[in-house]
Structure formats: C-alpha cells, structure tokens
Amino acid sequence: MNVPNNLVYTKTHEWIKIEGNNAKIGVTDFAQHEMTDIVHVEMPEIGTQINKGQVILTMESVKSAFDIYAPLSGKIVEINDYIVSNPEIINQSPYEKGYLFIIEISDKNEFDDLLSAKIYKSLI
C-alpha cells in the first residue's frame, strides 16, 4: 500500500499536504482500496468553514457510502472539480489528481494530532 513520506495522515484515512497556510486534503491509497470503485462524491462548497473531526463530505462506491472527516479546522478555498464528473480519479491517483480540496488552516496547533507516514503505515 502506497503511503508517501512527505504527507501526514489521520486515523480515519485522510492525507494532508501542508503548503504554507494551506492544506491539501485527500483520502489515502488504503482508503480508496477499501472503498473500492468510487462512483459519486458529494463535494462541499468553496468558503465552507470546517471543524476538525466533522463529516465534511460523503463518498459513494459500489460497496457503500463513506463519510470523510475534516482532518483540520479551516475554510475551504479550493475544491477539485474534476472528481465530480470523474470520481474514478480517486481510485487511480489518490495522492495527486484525486485530491479533494484545499483549506486555509485556522489553527496550526491541530498539527499535533496528525500522524506521520510511519505511524499511519503501522495502523493499516
């Protein structure tokens, strides 16, 4: 299972790429594998305030529907429109083209709860 070292993770299988004040967020390779073929993503809107731990979007695969949780608090500044009509990109490229959205981070203290690639790998 692919777990890139340059990212941080949550127990609920989201990955986070910190880029200055922003964070790019997606689901891990393990998560897409477990969900199987993703067929629909209910995207949040740009500008939405999100709180860490809150359900931020729902993904549907041929297997079931899955909640995705906000790994950090902040404001959504960009969403990946491409996945709305091409949800399979999450299966094909979970860490690159299949990212979900970018947020402006509101509380950097929350970084403490995120997991390193090494620790995340030991959980899956």
Add this chain to the structure above:
Amino acid sequence: MEKLLNELSSKCNSAYKLNCDTETDIEIPENLKRKSDLGLPNISEIDLLRHFTNLSRKNYSLSTCFYPLGSCTMKHNPLINERIAKNRAFNLIHPYQPTETMQGILKIIYNLERDLCEISGMNCFSLQQAAGAHGEFTGLLVIAKYFKSIGQKRIHIIVPDSAHGTNSASAVMAGFNVIPLKSNPDGSISILKLKKILTPDVAGIMLTVPNTLGVFEKNILEISKIVHKNGSLLYYDGANLNAIMGIVKPGDMGFDVMHINLHKTFSAPHGGGGPGSGPVGVKTFLEPFLPVPRIKKKKSKFVLDYEKHNSIGRVKAFFGNFPIILKAYVYIKSLGAKGLKNASEQAVLNANYMLSKFKNKITVPAGDKCMHEFVLSLKSLLKNNIKTVDIAKRLLDYGYYSPTIYFPLIVEEAVMIEPTETESKKTLDLFINIFNNILFEEMSKKPHKIKEAPVNTPLKRLNEIEAARKPVLKW
C-alpha cells in the same frame, strides 16, 4: 431478452379485437369520435401468454428458490394472504365511501392494531405508514412533537454505527441532528460510550434488537433506564422483530416508540419498491401525537377520529396500504399466538443451525450463537484477488439469491445470512455445501469461475461501476 409487447405486435397476427361500436345513450360529438385504431399491440392470445410466462421465469423470488438475504427477512408469503386480499369484498371498496359502509375494513385495521399491541407491548398503533423508513420518519416526528409540547429543546438522535442506514436518514429528515455511537465488535451498545454522549439535548436513541449482527442487546434494560433518566426516549426499529415474537416485547424492554415492517415479519410481500407497510406503535403518553385519523370504536360502530389537536397530521392518504395490512392480519390470524412464537423459534433455530456449520471455518465477529440472522467475515479467507462481491455473484450461478454483503459496515467483507423459519434442513444443508464449496474449493482451484460469475443467469455480470458513474436512463 424478451421483446416488448409493441415489438411483438404485427398486423398479420390474429388477435382479439376490441369492439368499439358499443351502443350508448350518450351523444358524442362527431369531432370527438376516434377515427383511427386504438394503437394497442396486435398479439395473439398464445403469444401474449408466452410473453408473460417468459417474463415471470426471468424473475427470481421466494417461489423459485432460497432467499437468504440478511436484514431483510425475505420470508414466505402464504398464498392464502393473496387470495383473501383479492376478494372483491375488499378490493372494490373506495376510501371515499361513507364510513358506515366500510365497517369491515375499519374493523380489520382496528383489530390488527390491537394484535400488534399485544405482540409488541406498545399501547397503540398507527397503520398509515407506507414502509419501514416511513414508519421511522413518523415515529421521529412524534418524538419531536412530544418534546415541543412539553417545552424541551432536544435536537439530537443517537444512532449506533451498526444500525440500518435509514435510521440516520429518517432522523435528519425529521429535523434532528444525528450522533453516531460506535458499537462493540458484536454490534451491541457500550454503556460507557452511551453515557458520554447522552447530553440533556438528546431526544432519543434508535436501537434494533436483536441488532444487525443478530445479537440480542443483553443490556437493554440498563440502557432503557439510563436513557429515560436523561429524559430521552427509546426508539425500536422493528426490522428484526421476526426473532422475538411471543418471547419478549419491545414495550416491556422500555421502548417508547417503534415501527414494524408488516412486509417482513408479518409475511406481506416485500421488495421491488413496495408497496410496504410500517405501522408505528407508541406508549399511551405519545398517542395524542399519532397521525390522524385514528380509528375509534363507538359502541359497536367504528368511526374516524380527526379531533387530535396535537397530532403530527396525516402521513399518507386514506388508511395506508390496506391490502398489505390485510395480508399481515391474515398471517397473524392463521398462525395465532402459538404459531407466531413458533415462527420466531424456528427462525432462530435455522440461523443457529447454519451458523454452527460455518463457525469453525469462517470468522464470526459476533460469537458462535445468534438470533434470526448472523454475519460472517470473509476477510481472512479471500485470496486470488477475489472479493466478497465475487462470491455473492458465484452463488447466483447455483440458482441462489445472494445473502446481504458489505453490511453492517462494522464487519469487514461481511456476508449476512437470514434463512427465515420456513426453510427445511435439506434446503439449508444444500446451501451450506455450495457456499463452502465456493469458498474452500473453487476459490483455490477455479478462481476464474468466481471472477467471471454469473454465467448461468439471464444476464451475465453487469458493469455496476459504469452503471453508477454514467447511467443511461431509458423509459
């Protein structure tokens, strides 16, 4: 594929002709009279008969084979139910008739309400709801209205993560916020975790007993005490009532509101989008909030009572899906108290027999005893890139409807089996052998057979992914 009636039609066919020249006293203006043919398909009687017979043979139902779909209670629908529901005395009645002329059906609805009270331990029932989820929605509206009437602001409903998906959906539709409760590995409730989230603004908790893993909630009385002490209400999802009829009553466990799926436990047909019936039962203190009209008995007459000022209002036209109500009534009266108890006992016995044949070979997350259904986890057995869905597809090749898969979500690679009470040991043994054969022989020796399945069905494996991503809708 079977052709459509219009495709089968041909001018050359010798077919029944409708006589449109019937004499009538009514003067029809010349410009309104039809000049052309009716445009109905022209098909001979034998071809028409073959068309419908062929279609029916493509259909899979309990009348053709074993249907072990867990959580759905696909039980036998006795044909006497259908026969009685077809009786002209019932199906020629119009709901707008004066109530004095439909005393019979009001009596049946009234009596079924009393029977459901006896079976469930609740005090009154509303029979309007058209389905289980509709029942949930109604029950939750009743809870909301109750708290409004006593001036309490309670906005949350607790739903365990092993519950049916409809529980959360119904709660949101009724205006509540859902708090998920992580359940124990066997699907039961952790009292400790429950206490943590049971704040003063929790309106209620929705429980399925036995739960979706087929385990009876042994702490139910304690849960009931804790929930009521908090001023919250207890909602019973009747999906699994089939396991406990005549043995224990939800009302006695402390539940305040519940729904029953008449199209499951009480044998009315089920699936394919309905019609269903999801009566809602409540304790006396919630009766004022039930939908109107309530059917009341005044001396020896049945009347419709709309004078309920706290009622949530109507949730369905007329009296609900009456033929379904009638079929459930016939079932209850045919079996009687002893028979219903026996049905539950047999359902539990059948499930335990099957489980006993699987438990030494396949992981059973909820332990080696169950109620009316059980859940297996295929996680540790799967190999050669085979998934649970492939195993399910392979079962179709052997003529079975597949068990439920990937539910409940708390079990990885879940297979959920509910044999129901009417299946014989021979039927169960055959299924057990075939299921074991797929898992322990075919998966290692002929994995391609599983990956390619189904090949013996009218349609081969469908591309479900493409169908969901890019649906081609036709009508």
